[in-house]
Amino acid sequence: MDASRKTAFIVNPAAASGATGREWPRIQAQARDRLGSFKAHLTAGQGDAVHLTRRAILEGADLVVCVGGDGTLNEVVNGFMEEDGPIQPQPLLGYIPRGTGCDFVKTIPIPKELNKALDTIVGLYTRSIDLGRISYLDHQGRPSCRYFHNITSFGVGGEVAGRLNRATKILGGSISFVWALLASIFLYDKKRIRLKVDDVFDQEGTIWNVFVANGQYHGGGMEVAPGAAIDDGLIQVTVIGNLTRGEVFWHFPKLYKGRVYQVAKVSRHTGRRVEASSDRQVLFEADGEHLGQLPIVIEIVPGALRLIIAE
DSSP states (O other): OOOTOOOEEOOOTTTTTGGGHHHHHHHHHHHHHHHHOOOOOOOOOOHHHHHHHHHHHHHTOOOEEEEEEEEHHHHHHHHHEEETEEESSEEEEEEEEEESOGGGGSSSOSSSSSSHHHHHHHHEEEEEEEEEEEEEETTTSOOOEEEEEEEEEEEHHHHHHHHHHHHHOTTTTTHHHHHHHHHHHHHHHOEEEEEEHHHHHHHHESSSSSEEEEESSTTTTTTTTTOOTTSOOOOEEEOOSSOOOOHHHGGGGGGTTTTGGGGGTTTEESSEEEEESSSSEEHHEEEETOOOOOEEEEEEEEEEEEEOOOO
16 A cells, blocks of 8 residues: 555444444554554544545545445445535545445445455555435425435335334344334335436336435345446436235345346336425435435436445
């Protein structure tokens, strides 16, 4: 690693039900041995990683390493970005996955094992990845902007995220997500949603959920967008239509086997802009973070940042 490189670590000690905080002294020692000196910033609550990342970049960091799960990575990504694009075009993003789910690394080659993740960062092999940019109303009804690196969903997915964020994840990402999903399926009332993808799809219908995908996996391993790519300049949209509850449970295993598009009431669309609205309250989440409600507009931002990945 170039000794002149200025590196900042953004660490979520609460990730993986607190295991990241317990492991941080070991991670820090191995990282200093491999990368040299760096400044570490530990988060204390929601939103901290956004501000800490932004401050590190404005203070001259040219490499920011995220240590945490998909939610932490989402905040770090948002720390790189302003509403109209990156704060600075030069900084690189490294990632040491340490969360309950870590779905993003199922799409892109970043190892979860610590030494291999550090090897990847040392190698500095980068790939320019797309981001999704969401314009929406937050929980107080204020216009807001947020980026996502993996997947945004709305419908029952927004309910799941809210329930999951209020609960413990001590059982791990997959089990915790399935519990929250099953509870939400029993309690959720399907909503009518108008959905528009570019100028090629514009329909209103009763929908369980919509996944707007940059990556392929969501919710601790569900392959909700098979074939989605993080650098093709496109959003992949998976619409779970008007299934009965019985059909949802019957077809549920297909979500974990990459066969979701075999279900008759599930459709796939691709584009660069997605608009969604409803006359009822429909919650949405981005990378597992419960953010607000419809209406929303989602646009792809091609090649928005440079991510270090394995060769």
